[in-house]
Amino acid sequence: xxxxxxxxxxxxxxxxxxxxxxxxxxxxxxxxxxxxxxxxxxxxxxxxxxxxxxxxxxxxxxxxxxxxxxxxxxxxxxxx
Numbered sequence: 001x002x003x004x005x006x007x008x009x010x011x012x013x014x015x016x017x018x019x020x021x022x023x024x025x026x027x028x029x030x031x032x033x034x035x036x037x038x039x040x041x042x043x044x045x046x047x048x049x050x051x052x053x054x055x056x057x058x059x060x061x062x063x064x065x066x067x068x069x070x071x072x073x074x075x076x077x078x079x080x
Contacts, residue, residue, distance in 0.1 A: 036058050
């Protein structure tokens with residue numbers, strides 16, 4: 001069995017599996033921000049103010065970067 005046989009089977013059935021990969025790529029931007037926020041909360045617990053300030057700025061940057069990149073990609077943000 002070829003390694004591409006599954007992909008070929010999906011394509012023959014009219015299923016676009018690349019859409020799932022694109023969704024994962026779009027989510028990675030927000031995951032990076034989430035991990036940064038978690039690290040920021042850990043630094044608050046350790047009372048490391050310098051790290052807290054740095055991580056706060058970094059997480060804001062990652063948030064705005066994700067918004068910008070999604071806008072460039074033509075992806076609508078879902079606001080809850």
